[in-house]
Amino acid sequence: MSTVVRDLRLVLVGLSGVGKSAAGNTILGREEFFSDISSSSVTLTSEGREREVCGRRVTVVDTPGLFNTDLSGEILREEMERSVSLCDPGPHAFLLVIQLGRFTEQEKKVMETLQELFSKRVNQYTLVLFSYGEKLKNTPIDRFISKDTNLQQLLKKCGGRYHVFNNEDMENRSQVTELLQKINKMVAANGGSYYNNERIPTENDGGHFDTYDTSSRAREKGIKNGDARKRAEGKKIAIGLVIGAATLVIVGALLGLIAGPTGAAIGAGVGAALGAALGAGVGLIIVSKERRRLVA
Numbered sequence: 001m002s003t004v005v006r007d008l009r010l011v012l013v014g015l016s017g018v019g020k021s022a023a024g025n026t027i028l029g030r031e032e033f034f035s036d037i038s039s040s041s042v043t044l045t046s047e048g049r050e051r052e053v054c055g056r057r058v059t060v061v062d063t064p065g066l067f068n069t070d071l072s073g074e075i076l077r078e079e080m081e082r083s084v085s086l087c088d089p090g091p092h093a094f095l096l097v098i099q100l101g102r103f104t105e106q107e108k109k110v111m112e113t114l115q116e117l118f119s120k121r122v123n124q125y126t127l128v129l130f131s132y133g134e135k136l137k138n139t140p141i142d143r144f145i146s147k148d149t150n151l152q153q154l155l156k157k158c159g160g161r162y163h164v165f166n167n168e169d170m171e172n173r174s175q176v177t178e179l180l181q182k183i184n185k186m187v188a189a190n191g192g193s194y195y196n197n198e199r200i201p202t203e204n205d206g207g208h209f210d211t212y213d214t215s216s217r218a219r220e221k222g223i224k225n226g227d228a229r230k231r232a233e234g235k236k237i238a239i240g241l242v243i244g245a246a247t248l249v250i251v252g253a254l255l256g257l258i259a260g261p262t263g264a265a266i267g268a269g270v271g272a273a274l275g276a277a278l279g280a281g282v283g284l285i286i287v288s289k290e291r292r293r294l295v296a
Helices: 020-028 073-085 110-118 120-125 141-146 149-157 174-189 216-220 227-259 261-295
Strands: 007-013 047-053 056-062 093-099 126-131 162-164
Touching: 007 020, 007 073, 007 174, 020 047, 020 056, 020 093, 020 126, 020 174, 073 110, 093 110, 093 120, 093 174, 110 120, 110 149, 120 126, 126 149, 126 174, 141 149, 141 162, 162 174
Parallel strands: 007 056, 007 093, 093 126, 126 162
Antiparallel strands: 047 056
């Protein structure tokens, strides 16, 4: 008999516009992630939310869409790395969200992309989550899968694990309970382990990096639970500094033009100082809000 994981950590992955954010909201039972019906991505950074679901603490991390044209390859890679940090010490499952009725050429290659990011062992921690299950109407999901050999091959790479969500029916908690049961079964099959990586390979790296089944090796290197999450929060403060400083440098310079070239230089300097202070405040507010939402 499998042991129920009381502190479950999940990462949502997939293409842009397939319903990752909506799936995260359905799991958590409330609107935590901004969700919109669009073919383009509305999520450009990895974001984590935590709530008690079905008697256990569940952390859900939403990520930018793979193959996102709004982000450079390096930034997307960093955000995928941060997604793992946000559910430190590591996710029990990657939920690969695929929209029913839309299995594209890119989605045929999505597992290869995840393997490049997280190594081939990501397969054993992945479950396919079909979104917009209402499109099936009275068609059994097995019949839908049987019509697409490419989809069958993808599911085979994920150990045949899948689940269907009706994102329009957030009040239907039975679909969430069933999903958590399937994830728990997968975790048990993995010996109770979770995915963990030391860092994401870059384009210049010749190979992949190991994943770890327990936190013991991480502790040997002095990495404690929570450190990675703090580093991720620190990045948001740094982003706030840059944005605030850049904005007020421009404002200060424009105001300084009224007083001539000298005034423009002085205005830019004052703007930079004020921008840094304002940006730090913005960054701290963002982190503070996230912390409050985590404990809500």
